Amino acid sequence: xxxxxxxxxxxxxxxxxxxxxxxxxxxxxxxxxxxxxxxxxxxxxxxxxxxxxxxxxxxxxxxxxxxxxxxxxxxxxxxxxxxxx
Numbered sequence: 001x002x003x004x005x006x007x008x009x010x011x012x013x014x015x016x017x018x019x020x021x022x023x024x025x026x027x028x029x030x031x032x033x034x035x036x037x038x039x040x041x042x043x044x045x046x047x048x049x050x051x052x053x054x055x056x057x058x059x060x061x062x063x064x065x066x067x068x069x070x071x072x073x074x075x076x077x078x079x080x081x082x083x084x085x
Contacts, residue, residue, distance in 0.1 A: 015021055038054035045051060063082050067073065073081075 040053040041050045042053045043051040
């Protein structure tokens with residue numbers, strides 16, 4: 001991990017145009033925002049444990065992928081399938 005970080009630092013140090021640095025800054029900003037969003041608390045379980053946005057979305061995607069393309073479920077059935085979230 002540290003070696004990869006050093007490689008990135010070396011690559012940035014070798015850049016000599018403002019445009020290249022601006023592109024790197026934009027990407028770093030996107031990565032920071034993505035990391036912040038993954039840790040965003042969107043609610044709390046009855047136990048008091050935080051529900052993170054990214055974990056919720058991952059579980060929702062997983063549950064939706066378990067549905068057959070032509071399958072129709074009611075909201076209460078979806079709730080039952082997602083009960084272990």
